[in-house]
Amino acid sequence: MKVKWYGHAAFLLTSDQGFKVITDPYEPGGFGGAIAYGRIPDEADVVLVSHDHADHNYAKGLPGKPQVIQGSGTHRFKDLEVRGIASYHDEGQGSQRGKNTIFCFTLDGLQVCHLGDLGHIPTEQQVKQIGPVELLLMPIGGVYTIDSSQAALTAQKLNPRVIIPMHFKTPQCGFPLAKVEEFTKGKASVKDIGASEFKIEKENLPPTPEIIVLQPAL
Numbered sequence: 001m002k003v004k005w006y007g008h009a010a011f012l013l014t015s016d017q018g019f020k021v022i023t024d025p026y027e028p029g030g031f032g033g034a035i036a037y038g039r040i041p042d043e044a045d046v047v048l049v050s051h052d053h054a055d056h057n058y059a060k061g062l063p064g065k066p067q068v069i070q071g072s073g074t075h076r077f078k079d080l081e082v083r084g085i086a087s088y089h090d091e092g093q094g095s096q097r098g099k100n101t102i103f104c105f106t107l108d109g110l111q112v113c114h115l116g117d118l119g120h121i122p123t124e125q126q127v128k129q130i131g132p133v134e135l136l137l138m139p140i141g142g143v144y145t146i147d148s149s150q151a152a153l154t155a156q157k158l159n160p161r162v163i164i165p166m167h168f169k170t171p172q173c174g175f176p177l178a179k180v181e182e183f184t185k186g187k188a189s190v191k192d193i194g195a196s197e198f199k200i201e202k203e204n205l206p207p208t209p210e211i212i213v214l215q216p217a218l
Contacts, residue, residue, distance in 0.1 A: 001108040003135070004197040007037035007216035008173060009056055009116065009166050011137060012044065015108050019080065020044040022066070023103070023114045023137065027058040034174030038218035046077050048103045050116025051089060072101055080105060085129045089144070090119040097144065102130060109202045110134050113158065117145050117167065127157050134205060136160035139167035141177030148183040161205040164212050172216055180213055187211060 004012040009024035022044040026035050035055050043064035049057045052070075059068045069075045072086040082105045089097035102122075103114045113130055114137040122130065136158055139145035145167050146154060155163055165184070169177040184190045189210040196217035 001110055001201070002197060002199050003164065003214075004217055005164070005166065005214040006040055006196075006218045007170065008035065009050070009114075009137075009139065010037070010040065011114070011164075011166075012040075012042055013107055013112065019078075019107070021046045021048065021080070021105070021107065022062065023048045024050050024056040024116060025058045025062055026056065027054040027061060030054040030058070031174070036172040036174065037216060040218065046080060046082070048082065048114060050101045050103065050114070051099060053097075053117070056117060069103075070101065080107070083129075085126055087116075087122065087126060088119055089117050102126070104130055104133070110200065113137065113160070115139060115154070118154070119145055121146065121150050121153050122157060130158060133158045133160040134162065134202070135200060136163045137166055138163055140165045140180065140183040141168035141175070142182075143175065143177055148178060151183055152187075155209065160209060162200060162210050162212060164214060170216055172218075184211055184213065 002014040008026050011023045013021045028039045044066045047059045047066045047068045049070045067077045072084040075082040085102040087100045088094040089100045100116045111134045113133040140151040165180050169179045192213040196215050
């Protein structure tokens, strides 16, 4: 499977057979220009939208006619099964920023979890609902989501093999988020690959958790 980070919480996951999943597409120029990542040019089969904010829900700006999946419960499109797990965008059970959906699915045999704009450490019930995770796409920037210390605790609970940080401060993001170094400093097995895309294979997963830092593609 190929993993490409556009920026913010938006990824393109492409299976070996060419099936494409895009997560949380942002509106370019949204929030008064605070979202300065470029327009997503790729077509996808499925788009996952964790919540209804413009930096995560801009499926209408994508080319083609992808199947859009939102909300909790089990969703199916062709051979892909996606489990949506209810969570919150803040620590006050949604009182500040509303609800969030955690998405879990398997692609090329890899168990993937995208946390969306998770604003709290997952409960034990949510951890059980999520189940085994091999590739974790996790916000770490704080303010609107879990911060670096909460993200570290979340990673401990979910115990993935590979963690990709997202939703942090970059030159293309005007939000007052923490930089990725706030999360990675002092941690073992951190790889900044200096690229926006890499390939991950189930048979080559690291034996202990590894953090892979990507550069925004757009």
